[in-house]
Amino acid sequence: MNLGLTNQVAVVVGGANGIGKAIAHSFAAEGAAVAVVDRSPEVLAVASELGTGTLPVVVDVTDYAALQAAATRIESELGPVAHVVFTVGIDSGKGGFPFWNLHPDDWPRVYAVNVQGAVNTAHAFYAPMIERRHGTFLFFSSVAGQIGSQTDPPYSASKAAIINFTQCAAKDFAPYNIRANAIAPGMVHTPLQQKVYALATAHLPADERPSYDEWCDTKIKRLAPLGRMVDPEEIGSLTVFLASEHARNITGQVLNVDGGWVMHW
Ligand SMILES: NC(=O)c1ccc[n+]([C@@H]2O[C@H](COP(=O)([O-])OP(=O)(O)OC[C@H]3O[C@@H](n4cnc5c(N)ncnc54)[C@H](O)[C@@H]3O)[C@@H](O)[C@H]2O)c1
Structure with a gap:
């Protein structure tokens, strides 16, 4: 299937490892120019794997001003951004239920990265995309955000918030021909x-x-x-499909890649 992504600019936030790294590879395999954004300097290694037409950018997604500067730099060095994928996600570092095994102070960092990071990213990139009336956003939820998983309550709640923000963004973007979706993985082999x-x-x-x-x-x-x-490459395949015109009528959706763990009706 020709996905028509050749020479389009894709930004993968969280692209240094795991799912984000696989997504960066999938976009590059489709001929897209890829900006690999992450707080980890491992973006340099990913960018050299991908070859020319790739831009590594080290940014922490909790730093909105730095994300804005990154967006400006990417537009200037790679060209008009068409696709923004936000894969960043952290856990609280504490397993376990009941929720009172965690302290309220264990929550804000997870929210700052998983939820506010996604919001910061959307704010940093949306404006020129709206002007061009073209593009897609993709965010990452989890089965944990759909089933009240007790394993890590702040993580689960942050992943539920991603679903709601995706739906809001999809409605706001629709008049501008921009789509926003979320993928909810099950268990993927990653760090x-x-x-x-x-x-x-x-x-x-x-x-x-x-x-x-x-x-x-x-x-x-x-x-x-x-x-x-799930292998990260399977998520990469769905991501490039969602970015393509083959998915032009898919917006505001949460697509589970989880072996049937959560079934919607
Ligand atoms: N792996 C799974 O089984 C699984 C299951 C469900 C959902 N998810 C979701 O999929 C997404 C990707 O997960 P993964 O397993 O690839 O994670 P990962 O930990 O392998 O990779 C996450 C990346 O985010 C980066 N990152 C973390 N904090 C950051 C920050 N403040 N600023 C910039 N970059 C930062 C890390 O450096 C890393 O490169 C996450 O949102 C995760 O919640 C994963």
Whole structure:
């Protein structure tokens, strides 16, 4: 399928690792020019993997002024931005329910990065896209934001907020021919998943602790009808489809890539 993304400019915020990195590769494979944005200097390595036409930008998404400067630089060095993907997401670093095992102070940082970071990104990039009456935004929710997952309450609540912001943005953008959607992954093999594993198994004695692969396999078979983990590249494939004109009537949606864990009706 020709997705028609050649030479379009895509910005992947959170592109240094995991899902964001796979998405950056998917856009580059479609011939797009990619800005890889992240607080981690690993963006430099991702950009050199992708080759020419790629711009690495080190920014923390909680710094709105720095994001605005990044947007200006990307437009000037790569050209008009067509697609903005916000994959940044952090956990609280504390496993566990009941929610009172966490302290209220464990919440603001997760919100500042996961929710305010998404809002900052939308504000930093929307204006020229509206003028051009063209483009797409993609945000990242999670099954955790749809099922009241108790594992990390601030994370779950932040992912529910992403759904609502995506819907608001989709309505606001629609008159300008700009679409906004969200992807809700289930369990994807990424550094974040490794952290979830470490937190979930930390309390077990070393000789009873399953390996990462064993833990993933048991959990995914219990929770998802298809019983298999998601590879980041699968999310990359859906992302470039959503950015393309083949998806021109898809907006305000949350698309689950989760092996059937959460089924909408
Ligand atoms: N991995 C999964 O199983 C899974 C499941 C459901 C949802 N998600 C969501 O998908 C998205 C991507 O997850 P992932 O597993 O690839 O995560 P990851 O931890 O592998 O990558 C996240 C990236 O965000 C960057 N980042 C973190 N804080 C930042 C900040 N303040 N400013 C700029 N960059 C920052 C990190 O440096 C990293 O490169 C997240 O929003 C996550 O919540 C992931």
